[in-house]
Amino acid sequence: MAEAVDRLYAAILDARTRDPQTSKTAKLLREGMTKIAKKVVEEAVEVSLDAVQGDRQRVIEESADLVYNVAVLWAETGVTPTDVWNEIARRERTYGIAEKLPKDTSRKDDR
Template sequence: MIETLYKEAQNRKQYPKEGSYTNYLFDKGLDKILKKVGEEATEVVIAAKNTDKDEIANETADVLYHLAVMLVETGVTLDDVEAVLQSRQGKQSNVHDRKKITDY
């Protein structure tokens, strides 16, 4: 699925199609693409807090699409992302619970 989105974004970048939303994003540039990634990620959080499965699915689809466009725009390949994920596989997390902040 993400590969299909990525390839479609690559195709739109290489072969622009008039009226394409993807080309609109590429034309507006990285700042616009990043704004959309942030907006859609926030909407996923809200959907999850609302525990609305349809809304979660829709907003997740939007995030994945905008991430694919961002990856193409920045020249990061899916292989690059997969290499990072594979390098992390099986490693123990360094994340620990943080101390409670008491001084403000």
């Protein structure tokens, strides 16, 4: 799967030079971070609702949309798939693959 996400990410970076009238990715990138972040939230909600409804096929389809939009967000923020894979590897070494890091309560939440 990592290779597929790497190819997707490369295509997203390539889309930066494309015409936004012919490339949906170029258009989304030009619309900026607010629009990209909204798309990530929208797809996360859709995949969650489909999961609650037990619609396996829609979970697959919406998950693909979510991964795409997260990759666009990464590209816009300068995060690479390798950055994410390295973080996953670090967490696996520290906590095990199926665990999430505990929240750092000392960090100030600016949101």
